[in-house]
Amino acid sequence: MMKSAKLALIFCVQLVITLSFLAQSPEYPKEELLGQITPSSHPAFSLVPEEFSSRAGIYLRSEVLVAFEKLREAALDEGIELVILSGTRTFSHQRSIWERKWERPRYMGWDEFDKAVDILTYSSMPGTSRHHWGTDIDFNSLENSYFESAEGYEVYEFLDRCASEFGFKQVYTSKESTSGHKARTGYNEEKWHWSYLPTSEPMLRAYNELITTQDLTDFKGAQETDSIKVIAKYVNGIRTKD
Template structure:
């Protein structure tokens, strides 16, 4: 069933010179977007080709919500996070955003440092030295890091919370926080895209207990990516030639938990 793509219509305002009230309903306009040919502006947005701090659809995350300054989210996602943050705090849970929107250039830096071996992988391996096959090298990095142009962090809908180690969420304070999120995050529109891999989610990144996504926006963006984003579009960085071999759009962008793909 086709979604209404309500928020894709709003995304068009990112690149519009001015905003004009449509004569048709927003739903009709959004439906027209998905039925029409691929829109370059939306595709560029999906691939992170924009600057969050100069975009009116993004808002700066307040210091009390983050472990560092200078991070941004889509306004709608941040408003929902604020409500979830306050509810969690009442239950003795302190949510802290440690990573939010990352555009293409930011993600390119992360990826290329791992590709070149400047950053050692979480497994302790050097991707540049330990893998002589480019496809295997890319897949190893893709266990926890996205190729530039494919990260959900590009969208301003996703963020990482509190810690980047699954083990932290399996005991003590981390387990208490994780259990609260599993029970309550959906009430505020959030899902966890990278659950444990298995029959229900055979492809994609390894489990990330810290990564959460705002579905009222990310659902439509995921659907748009599934229709119009191609492996050939994923380019402009070291190792990008592997995107087609790996089928990165299908296996990684779309390799998410069903709760994040309504």
């Protein structure tokens, strides 16, 4: 074999080995992707200082907290205060939110599929929330109307203009497509929810490689995960293009 052909072959073999190693995503085990962790005792997570948040006991992945602190400083320079309302949420916390909604009297007599779809307007099924990952933050208010008020508009305008410099992106945008891209599926717009992409993008890739609906069990309505296509439509129903 020609020397250059041999070298090319070696290069290709090495490339395949490297790519298959990367594709395994060994750094994010299933438990972390599904929120089956305890952030307070997990080495990858840090406690959010109380002055940054609306309540005590919020955790984020450490690199997300570092990036948030820089974003917060930049906001303060413009006289804008970012308050963290929610960070990491465990599977059991998400299950308690989900099942509280599941038991609402207004759903009496509803078909389980319709009930799950209705709750999914704003709340994730346990095991499918980006908040499990410690990469996503809810800021200031859980109402889109706040971000249209005088104060909220300034906050949103700042985030829209500057958050990407620090790695953050609004993943649940309007479902209308303004730029000719295919419209997004899944949750309604959430102007408060921002994701730290340097970590959440590889975590989403790992999720798609490792998690199937078979892993989404142990909560009311779990039998609807396939009929709803919860992974395709909701976990992956995010803004990927600008």
